[in-house]
Amino acid sequence: MKPTTDxxxxxxxxxxxxxxxxxxxxxxxxxxxxxxxxxxxxxxxxAAIVAPAFYLPTNLKTILIxxxxxxxxxxxxxxxLLVRSLDLSVSAVLALGAVIVVQTQAGGPIxxxxxxxxxxxxxxxxxxxxxxxxxxxPPFVATFGMxxxxxxxxxxxxxGQASGTVPELLRAISFxxxxxxxxxxxxxxxxxxxxxxxxxxxxxxxxIYAVGGNPAxxxxxxxxxxxxxxxxHVICSxxxxxxxLLLSGYIGYVDLRLGADYNTNSIAxxxxxxxxxxxxxxxxxxxxxxxILLIILLNIVVVLGLPxxxxxVVQGCVLVLAVALQGFRxxxxxx
Amino acid sequence: MxxxxxxxxxxxxxxxxxxxxxxNNASIILIYTIILIVIGIAFFVNENFRSPSNLINILRxxxxxxxxxxxxxxxxxxxxxDMSVAQVARIVxxxxxxxxxxxxxxxxxxxxxxxxxxxxxxxxxxxNGILVTRTHANPFIITLGIASILRGVNLAISSTPIRxxxxxxxxxxxxxxGIVPLNVLVMILVWILVYIFTxxxxxxxxxxxxxxxxxVARLSGINYNKTLIMAYIICSIFAAMTGLFLxxxxxxxxxxxxEGMDFQSIVAVALGGISLYGGKGSxxxxxxxxxLLATLSNVFNLLQVNIYYQQLFLGLIVLITVAAYKSxxxx
Numbered sequence: 001m002k003p004t005t006d007x008x009x010x011x012x013x014x015x016x017x018x019x020x021x022x023x024x025x026x027x028x029x030x031x032x033x034x035x036x037x038x039x040x041x042x043x044x045x046x047a048a049i050v051a052p053a054f055y056l057p058t059n060l061k062t063i064l065i066x067x068x069x070x071x072x073x074x075x076x077x078x079x080x081l082l083v084r085s086l087d088l089s090v091s092a093v094l095a096l097g098a099v100i101v102v103q104t105q106a107g108g109p110i111x112x113x114x115x116x117x118x119x120x121x122x123x124x125x126x127x128x129x130x131x132x133x134x135x136x137x138p139p140f141v142a143t144f145g146m147x148x149x150x151x152x153x154x155x156x157x158x159x160g161q162a163s164g165t166v167p168e169l170l171r172a173i174s175f176x177x178x179x180x181x182x183x184x185x186x187x188x189x190x191x192x193x194x195x196x197x198x199x200x201x202x203x204x205x206x207x208i209y210a211v212g213g214n215p216a217x218x219x220x221x222x223x224x225x226x227x228x229x230x231x232x233h234v235i236c237s238x239x240x241x242x243x244x245l246l247l248s249g250y251i252g253y254v255d256l257r258l259g260a261d262y263n264t265n266s267i268a269x270x271x272x273x274x275x276x277x278x279x280x281x282x283x284x285x286x287x288x289x290x291x292i293l294l295i296i297l298l299n300i301v302v303v304l305g306l307p308x309x310x311x312x313v314v315q316g317c318v319l320v321l322a323v324a325l326q327g328f329r330x331x332x333x334x335x
Numbered sequence: 336m337x338x339x340x341x342x343x344x345x346x347x348x349x350x351x352x353x354x355x356x357x358x359n360n361a362s363i364i365l366i367y368t369i370i371l372i373v374i375g376i377a378f379f380v381n382e383n384f385r386s387p388s389n390l391i392n393i394l395r396x397x398x399x400x401x402x403x404x405x406x407x408x409x410x411x412x413x414x415x416x417d418m419s420v421a422q423v424a425r426i427v428x429x430x431x432x433x434x435x436x437x438x439x440x441x442x443x444x445x446x447x448x449x450x451x452x453x454x455x456x457x458x459x460x461x462x463n464g465i466l467v468t469r470t471h472a473n474p475f476i477i478t479l480g481i482a483s484i485l486r487g488v489n490l491a492i493s494s495t496p497i498r499x500x501x502x503x504x505x506x507x508x509x510x511x512x513g514i515v516p517l518n519v520l521v522m523i524l525v526w527i528l529v530y531i532f533t534x535x536x537x538x539x540x541x542x543x544x545x546x547x548x549x550x551v552a553r554l555s556g557i558n559y560n561k562t563l564i565m566a567y568i569i570c571s572i573f574a575a576m577t578g579l580f581l582x583x584x585x586x587x588x589x590x591x592x593x594e595g596m597d598f599q600s601i602v603a604v605a606l607g608g609i610s611l612y613g614g615k616g617s618x619x620x621x622x623x624x625x626x627l628l629a630t631l632s633n634v635f636n637l638l639q640v641n642i643y644y645q646q647l648f649l650g651l652i653v654l655i656t657v658a659a660y661k662s663x664x665x666x
Contacts, residue, residue: 086476137657138611140416140475141601145657148598149650155643264483267476277473309494312487319480320466327472 025332032329033274035322036289043296051303061182063299065174065250068188070265071291073243074273075195076236077266078287082212083229084279085132085139090240090266092150093121094259097244099154102166102254110167117241124150125237129230147263166248174249184246191239196284208232212279264315269294272322276330294318362608362616366623370630377634384637391516397629398522399584400599401622402577405529406570407600408621412533413566414546414613415467415474416601420574422485423459424593427452427578429492432588436499445504449579456575457568459485464564482597489590497588508583518580525573530618542566546613602653603628611657 047054073090080087097117104113124146131142174184199205210218211228219225243262248254273290275282297318298311357364377384384390403420410417431448438444463481467474510517533539541562544552553559581592601611606624609616628649635645 131654131658135658141605141611141657142654144598144601145650145653147650148646149654152643152645152647152650156641156647159641159643264479268480271476277476307491309487309490312490313484314487316480316483316485316487319483320477323472323476323480324466324470327470331471 020332020335025335028329028332032326033286035325036273036286036293039272040289040293040296043293043300047296047300047303051300054300054303059299059303063295065182065184065246066299067292067295068174068182068184069243069247069250070262070269070295071188071288072191072239072246073262074266074269074287074291075191075284076239078270078273078275078282078284079195079208079232080139080236081267081270081275081277082208082279082282083232084212084215084277085229085233086143086267086277087128087233087236087240088140088143088263089124089128089146089150090236090243091259091262092147092154093124093237093240094244094247094262095254096150096154097121097241098166098248098254098258099158101170101245101248103158110169114245117245118238121237121241122234125234126230128237129226129233132233133226133229166252166254170245170249171252172249174246184250187242187246191242192284192288199284204228204231209280212281214280261311261315264319265294268315268319268322271326272318274326276326277323278330281330290322360617363620363623366606366608366620366627370623370627373627373630373634377630377637381634381637384634389633389637391519393626393629393633394519394522395516396633397625398518399577399581399593400596400603400628401522401625402525402573402580403593403596404600404603404621404625405525405618406573408604408607408609408616408618409529409533409542409566410474410570411601411604411609411611412542412546412613412616413563415563416478416611417463417567417570417574418475418478418597419459419463419482419485420570420577420600421593421596422482422489423456423571423574424578424581424596425489425590426459426485426492427455427575428582428592429489429497429588429590430455431579432497432500432582433492435501435504436497436588440499440501442501442503445501452579453572453575456571456573456578460568460571461564463571464567467567468560468563492590493588494590496590500582500586500588504583505586506583508580526618526622533618538562538565543614546610546615548614599628599649602649602656605653605656 053059073094077087077090100117100120101110101113104116128139128143128146131137131146132139135142172183173187174182176183178186199208207218207223207228210221210223211225215225240262244259247259251258269290270282270287271277271290272293273282273286273288275286294315297314301310301314302308403424407417407420431452434448434451435441435444459481463474463478466472466477466481470477508518512520531539533542541552541557544555544557545559545562545566549559552562577593577596582588585592603624604616604621605611606627607616607620607622609620631648632645635648
C-alpha cells in the first residue's frame with residue numbers, strides 16, 4: 001500500500017525542538033511566582049514619581065476597600081483555577097447579591113435576605129459544578145452560559161431598573177473604620193486566613209491541589225474528584241456573593257453595570273499571582289498580591305486623569321501578560 | 336478493490352448504513368428538526384411571520400451572526416474559542432466610520448477602507464494566533480484579555496455614535512441582485528466555500544486533527560502552529576466582515592455594535608453540535624444554530640417579548656444545550 005502523503009520531519013512537525021537549561025526553567029518559575037509582588041514595588045515607585053496624589057489617605061482607603069472586594073472574589077477564582085476549572089459567572093453573582101438585598105430590604109429583617117442571597121449563590125455554584133463534573137461541559141462554557149442566564153433573570157426581575165438604598169448594615173461592614181482600616185479589609189483578611197487554613201491544614205485542601213495536579217491519579221487514589229470540584233464551585237459563588245454585598249455597601253447604590261469587570265479582574269489577579277490555569281499550582285499569597293497590583297494599576301489610571309476606558313486596556317494587558325507568562329512557565333515545568 | 340468490496344457490503348446492508356448515517360449526523364438532524372418545529376408553530380401563531388418579506392428578513396439578519404459564527408466554528412474545531420470577535424467587529428466598524436467622518440464622507444474611500452477593515456481583522460487574528468501558539472495558554476482566556484484591551488481602545492476611538500458614512504456605503508446592505516439581497520448571497524457563498532474548505536482541503540482537515548490531539552496532529556506531519564494561526568486569522572477576518580456589514584446596516588459607527596455576539600456565536604456553534612472540546616462537528620450544524628437563533632429572535636420580536644426575557648431564554652437554551660451533550664472525552 002502506498003502512503004498518501006510523505007511525512008517529513010521538519011522543524012515544525014517535531015514534537016519538541018526546544019530544550020531549555022535547568023537554570024532557565026528555574027528563573028521563569030521564580031518570575032512566575034514572584035511577578036506580582038515585584039511589580040507592586042515598581043508600580044508604587046512609579047506612582048510616587050508620576051502621581052503623588054495616589055498616596056492621599058482618602059485614595060488609599062478607596063484602594064483598600066476595592067482590594068478587599070476583588071481579593072475576596074479572586075480567592076474563590078483561585079480555588080476554582082486550582083482544580084482546573086474557571087468561573088465566569090462571578091460577576092453576575094456579584095451583581096445579583098446586591099439586587100437581592102436591596103429588593104428584599106423593603107420588608108423583613110436584613111439577615112433573612114443575606115442568608116437568602118448566600119443560598120442562591122450556593123445553588124448557582126452547585127449548578128456550575130454539576131454541569132462541569134456530571135455533564136463534562138467545558139468550564140468556561142458552562143459558567144458563561146450561567147452568566148447570561150443569571151443576567152437575564154436579574155434583568156427580567158428588575159425590568160432593567162435596579163436601584164435603591166443599601167441597608168445600613170452593609171454600609172457598615174464595608175465602609176466603617178476599624179482602627180486605621182476599613183471593615184471590608186478585615187473581612188478580606190479573615191477570609192484569607194480561613195481559606196489558608198482550609199488549604200494547608202485540612203485534607204480537603206490537599207485534595208483540591210491533588211485534583212488539580214492530576215485528576216485521573218486522584219480518582220484512583222480514592223479522592224471524590226467530582227464532589228471536590230462541585231464544593232469548590234459552591235465556595236467560589238458564595239465568595240462572589242460576599243464580594244457583591246461588600247461592593248454594594250461601598251458604592252451605596254445598585255446599578256446595572258455593577259461588578260461587570262470582576263470576571264476578567266479576578267482571573268487576572270489569580271493568574272498574575274502565580275496560579276496556573278492547568279491546575280494544582282498556586283497559592284493565596286500570590287492572589288492577594290495580584291489583586292493589590294491590579295487595583296493599584298486601575299487606580300493610577302484614574303489618578304493620572306486618563307479617561308476611564310484605559311482601565312479596560314490595563315486589565316486586558318495584565319490578563320494577557322499574566323496568562324502568557326504562566327502558560328510559558330507551565331509549559332517549561334511540564335518538560 | 337477494497338473500496339468496491341466495502342461498497343457492495345454497504346449497499347447490501349442498507350439498513351445499518353442508514354442507521355449509521357443517522358447516528359453520525361444526529362445533532363444536525365436534531366437542530367434542523369427543531370428549526371422546522373419553531374417555524375411551523377410561528378406559521379400558525381403569527382400571520383406577520385408568514386409574509387415572504389419577513390422570511391427574507393430572517394435570512395438577511397442572520398448574516399451578522401452567521402459570519403461571526405462560521406469563524407467561531409473553525410476555532411471551536413481546533414478546541415478553542417475566540418472571545419474577541421465582537422470587539423473585532425466593533426473596532427473595524429469604528430475605525431472605518433471615523434476615517435469616513437474625517438475625510439468628509441468621501442465615497443472613493445469605500446474600497447480602500449473595506450480592505451483596511453479586513454486587514455485590521457487579520458492583524459488581530461494573527462496576534463491572537465501567535466499568543467495562543469507561542470504561550471501554550473488557554474485560548475479562551477487569551478482572547479478574553481485581547482477583548483478587554485480592544486474594548487478600551489474602542490471607547491478611546493469614540494464613545495458616541497460616529498456619523499458621516501457616505502451614501503453608497505449604506506446601500507451595500509440593501510443591495511439586491513435580482514430579488515436576492517447581496518448579503519444573503521455573500522453568506523451562502525461563504526458557507527459553501529468554508530464547507531468545501533473544511534471537508535475537502537488539506538488545511539481544512541488539519542483543523543479537525545489539531546482539535547483532536549496536538550500530539551497526533553504533529554506526528555502526522557501537520558504544522559500545528561500554522562494551522563492554529565490560520566484559524567484565528569480567518570475567524571477575525573469574518574468578524575471584520577461582520578463589522579463592515581453592521582456599519583452599512585446601522586449607518587453610524589456604533590460604539591456598542593455587535594454587543595453579545597461573542598456569546599451568541601458560541602451558542603450557535605454549540606447548538607450546531609460542534610464539540611467544544613474540539614475535533615468534531617460540521618459547519619452545517621452551525622448554520623442550523625444561526626438560523627434557529629435568528630428565527631427565535633424574529634418570533635420574539637413579532638410577539639413583542641421583553642428583551643430581558645429574551646436574554647433569560649437565550650441563557651436557558653444554552654444551559655440545556657450544553658447539559659444535553661456529554662463529551663466522550665473525560666479528564
